[in-house]
Amino acid sequence: MPHTLNTVTLTGTILGINFGQSYASIAVIDKEGHPQCIANEEGERQIACAISYVGEQVYIGNGAKPHLVKNGKNTIMGFRNLLGHTYDEVDHTTILTAPLLADSQTPAYTVDILVPPAPASKPASNPRSAAASGAATPNPAALEPVPSTKTITVPEVTSLFLSTLLNSATDFLGTKPSACVISAPTWFTPAQHDALRKAAEDAGIAVLQVLDEAAAVLVGYRVGDAGENEKRDKKVVVLDMGETSLAISVIQVSEGQYTVLNKGRDDKLGGREFDNLLLKHFSKEFTKKTKVALDLPCGPDASAADKRADAKLVLAVEHTKRSLSASSGAATCAVESLKDGYDLSSSINRLRFDGLASGVYRQVGNKLTEVVKEAGLDLAEIDEILLAGASTLFTGLQQHLSLLVSPTTPVTSTIDPSEVIAIGCALQALHLETLEDGLKVDDVLASIKEKVDVTSQPIGLVLPGQQGDELAAVIVDSGAPLPVRRRVAIPVQGVNGKVALELWEGKHEVKIEKVERPPLEKTDDDDEDEEDEEEEDEEVKTPITKKVKALGGVEVEVKGDNQLILEVIVQRNGGLNVKAWQEGNEAAADSFEI
């Protein structure tokens, strides 16, 4: 159903929040009713999920990241995935930032801070006021800030971070947003969903829905909502590659409803891999130029100088990485005093980088193939790949993926993949906020259970006297949530009498054809090796739908060239209503029910 966004009058302003493990982004609905990813006060659309305590100061967002260099043990990062877990459930050996406290209930960080001395009129948990009151003390000698430690739990950190996002949105909008939709990874448990919802509500915003990231991507790209030109039934893959992890979902889109066929994740494969590759590359380059030994990325038992160099270079390659995905030219990387007082100044172009990263690309491709295969599908059956997450911005990765699937399958990144989740959340918030007919958000969201009934096999059309064992056209694909109704029009030409149609149930299969390559003309004798490889026959895979069993038939008297309309409804219980009529003559319809 094509859905046009009107300029709706909302009761309040709404917000879409993409809350990632490493980066967050926020989107709002602008005056024209379009979703828009907004920048925070620092002009950043990708806001780092980091909080750093430095003395009396607290840095939140991108400003906190550089503090990882000197102040790693008071900097908190990667806290989202710990939400809703107890301390024991968390793998706390891999956390390189502020240490986690052994607490049986919720994991908590301890950080060193300076608190203003007594009388501390305001509690130290309020970071801004702590800094202000410390500065205004009349007798500095007697009232020096006192070193202290602070314990802050993961939900508290999350609330603190979300409230800064909320402030940014409030500054942009001029009013406080009334409600939001917030994204969560596809693998979050219900307990984690609840924890996230509670943290957001503590931050002062009502949560309409905690939305799956993959669902946010689908809503963001408006899959199945583009009108007549789009296929009604599609199998799409949502590939979300962020800073730290990769998530792949295989989705059946049925007229804009999304059913999940399979999902998989790899939480070691992310943008960090690219960072490490670049670190390695630049450290080698540095050693080559300056003859100073530097082997990055370094392990936990490396020297302090190496660790500092590592942290410095991580920040620098971040920028290089962005330049690489943004423009085709060479991307530079420059660090002052990387090690032993020597500076690094180097550059890398796309070709070189793709060469370095081909291993990672292949890993992503393998994961994709694996997840699709687990869903019982073949890559040839995938109709579209949707990209999300800033790491998918690499053109090399996009090319690698497009080679895996059939040449007609698009690899979509029409909306900036780093913003699409936030945009999807904002759109979903808009949809929920503008419900008609007096529906309530909670009722709508509660209307489905964990799993819903879907068609198990495709239902399609066979023309009488048709040769072969394939369906002529699929009308309702498998995986369509029930009840489902489809209408198709079939052109009629030069018939004055009866036309008939048979309805069949089908089965998806992949036809593999070996196509013999036309022998290449020998143009150059140097190419001999390559030709040997290309001698093999190429396999061409095409998805087909085979006839399995006949469900019924209709016969309609037609006059003139008006097209025939066929309506198929699959009821909630699996029953079938079929009706066919010539356009403009609905009275003379032929129908059957099962």
Add this chain to the structure above:
Amino acid sequence: MASVVTLPLTLSASPSGWSKPTAAKPSSPSQLPLYPAGPSFISAARRQILQRSFEEDDKHILAAREKEAAAKEDKGDGLSYPGLGEEDEPQHVLNQDPKEWKKQDHYAVLGLGHLRYKAHDEHIRVAHRRKVLRHHPDKKAAQHGANDDSFFKCIQKAHETLTHPEKRKQFDSVDWNIEDEVPDLKSLSPEDFVATCNKIFAREGRFSKVQPVPEFGSLDAPKKEVEGFYDFFYNFDSWRSFEWHDKEVNEGSDNRDDKRFTEKKNKSERTRRKKEDNTRLRVLVDDVLALDPRIKRIKAEEKAARDAKKKGGVNGTTQNKPLSAAEKKAAEEKKKKEEAEKKEAERKALEASKGDREAAKKAKEAARKNLKKWKKAIQTVITSSNYFQPEGTSPSPAIIEKQLSELDLLVELLEPEDIKDLKEKIEKAGNGQPAKAVLAEKAKATGEKGEGKFTEFA
């Protein structure tokens, strides 16, 4: 809504010997998780929650769309506010000099002369659009080859002024097309006085910061309303201001003193005018209060009430005998009860009589309306009877005159019901002597009042 997809197939006639395959049940549904996201999900949820079938849902969507389209149409130009901004454009308006915008009547320029301060933003928008379409310089150039955009500039200036709330207030404050004049109230009859005052205060009320403004009200307005009205106008908070009359600071001069002097002068002038205006309104309200017939009526009523009370009180005291406390209490209770009963009865009677009275009043009014018609019918009968003269002779003007004046008299003397009766009888009797007989009978029925006054209808 069900979207229809055209399949890349073409149907041909069914082959002979084809028969429908026997119906079979499709495979039973399987279960998969669904993402609760996207507009399609919401549509599906809506169908499920509201228990609608696809067809019912289609109907609702169709209805909603039609409503939306209708709403949109109302907003669009062309259809709404027909005739707005299409007032006549007098030559002096068209020939205005855009530089003289202070003297320009912005409402007249936009063709809103009939609405003035009552025009709301939507009117101004629509009128401006229509004026621009008609007077755009490009269009003029194409039509006459003239390169004259002076009226277009006037239109733009008018639009700028009227869409800016502050500027519009300034202009409305001094709109010289709405007079502050008040006619001589003393010479007016009470009805005219009320009508005039209603007009005056509706006009003055437009400057009130507090809206809505109470109306002056009708002649029989209750005391509370009248007092409310005067309270409001004695505490009138006006936004009227007189910036429009400010003298322009000479742009060319850099002289700061000059500028300050002009500004100061403007300011004092504004204050003076404002003060004058406030005084004007106060004097007006004073005058009206002094002449208001309703105040007199209310005073008289109050006096009557006081007198009645006094009288009642006197009665009470004369009958007063020393009573014991219990007796007193009993008497008081009895009195209260009686009073309550009386009130109830009164109320009931009032309600009942109100209905009757109203019905009677209506009937009477209807009869009065018809009176003329009936009279005409009678007259027609008389005329067609040749004024009761022998056939062939034309009646002399004197006779006609006499008969008609007698008819008038008859109508005057008789009740409307009787006239109706007369008309019906006379029409039944037909022309000539029978008609005359009927008339004579009715003339007789007037009794004393008509004695000796009828000669022709005797």
